[in-house]
Amino acid sequence: MSNEEVAYDLTPLIKVYKDGRVERLQGTATVPPSTVQSKDIVISQQPPVSARLYLPKSTETKLPLLVYFHGGGFCINSAFSPKYHNYLNSLVSEAKVVAVSVEYRLAPENPLPAAYDDSWAALKWVASHFDGTRNVDEEDDDWLSSYADSQRVFFSGDSCGATLAHYMGVRIGSEGLVGVKLIGVVLVDPYFWGEELIGGEITLPAAEREFIAALWRFTYPSTIGSDDPLINPQKDPKFGELGCGKVLVFVAELDVLKYRGLYYGEALRKSGWNGVVEVIETKGKDHNYHLSDPTCENAVAMQKKIVSFLN
Template sequence: MASTKHIISEIPTYITLYSDGTVDRPRQAPLVPPNLDDPNIPVSSKDITISQNPNISARLYLPKNPTNKLPILVFFHGGGFFFESAFSKLYHEHFNVFVSQANSIVVSVEYRLAPEHPLPVCYNDCWNALQWVASNSAENPINPEPWLINHGDFNRVFIGGDSAGGNIVHNIAMRAGSESLPNDVKLLGAILQHPYFYSSYPVGLESVKLTSSERDLFTSVWSFVYPSAPGGIDNPMVNPLAAGAPSLEGIGCDRMIVCVAGKDGIRERGVWYYENVKKSGWKGKLELFEEKDEDHVYHIFHPESENGQKLIKRLASYLHE
């Protein structure tokens, strides 16, 4: 008899993994095409392949009629490492707003998702994407991208990400502190938007602020996407202060901004991370941006809102400081 399809594991309302290998992602936003030549949008976008083996791609955004060389933001989307996409309506609409104000190139990376590709796959994909961006500063790059070559300023390369993407930013910045990028390209800055970190112990006001269901969610996401993580929820990739974690002094960029939201369940982690970077001995310029009356990644969901615009304007100016 054929075995019936049954649930192997799930995070209710977010993702379900079945015995036949299929996955349901009920919160996934619809995917939309890029806008290369839409006269009604002040931003051009296109999709490119970074690598075929492994399969890594990206959506590129460029302001129309650029005149000067522009900062380059390599962006890692959120979604708990297991849903969302660089090609989703959510991120596409956000970057149409962001790039029109930020006057910069954005490379929004489509990394491979768990559980089909458990962590640390996404970290390697995102590092490979950053390496590819840097490789375009060479005389004759192997996989050339004209937008980067013609319009990108390789002295102003940033990485950024929201939620799980903010976690990726930290891990890529740590790697950039110990491994060099092609052609001696350096990371100028890092933007962590409501970054996802956690541990087996509470920090800040978490023991008062977080419900048990929130604590369970933050823990279960990590065990779902990285079931073999050494140390579990105290793996250094999710707990940067874990025993044996490399010192935050080794962050490999010159500037960092950590953004948090007052009503966000992981707000305390962002502040905790910021405070520990500040006292680590890291020599860069560090900033904390807080919007007290907003929730998790409000600026992604509502880029045209008053507070969404406030954060987007701050990050837009940050790329040009």
């Protein structure tokens, strides 16, 4: 067998060859902690889960705590990627929050629901700083217990990270998590999908629609399909149990996923959830433009909105 034979081609994200070799086509660069105070921490050895923690320069009082989940279709990028490191540096500095950026395992080596399991493990680790269960022999990172307000917790993420942020919010609401109080969730260009086309999806090129569905099947081979509750929130019987009082959703006009984000807001209002959701559509922009062009007018406006939401 030629070692160049391709089993899965999900360009521009990832290729997997028939000999098992995985080639990530983007999102592989990493940078060390810097700028605002930041450091890396190991949450779990088995499975390997870690995080990058961020702390503003001035921390005279307890600050809101933001738990962030990076995007990348569950198969590329990292909490240590330059674009996420730079984004969290900027957001933490402006919003004056403590942040935990979760490094979860990637598919295909670790197929879903590994990323969901790792994200929940990270949240339990966060909560352990406030509920009295933390083992004093564990690696100490007193930033959370010293500077974070456990009663002002927020989740956020972009793309598949927004998917994780939503489901962690639902799990908090349905199961609870002693020690922390979730106030709000920020979703940027969430990666939601479904078998039945909605809104303008019917006008999208078939290849674009198929790529979204194929990426989900690739990262989660044992899934029931695009109506899996982990990718289609409206199919989740616990959807209305989202465990916070406010949600902020951003979608981009040129993003193939925007119709799901718009529909998410409508469905959440009708679900029986007792909270307030705001959905903002940015005209003329595509998926995750705030990361590729962070100084553009729309990205600056988005950040100001998020900063206000967190405070």
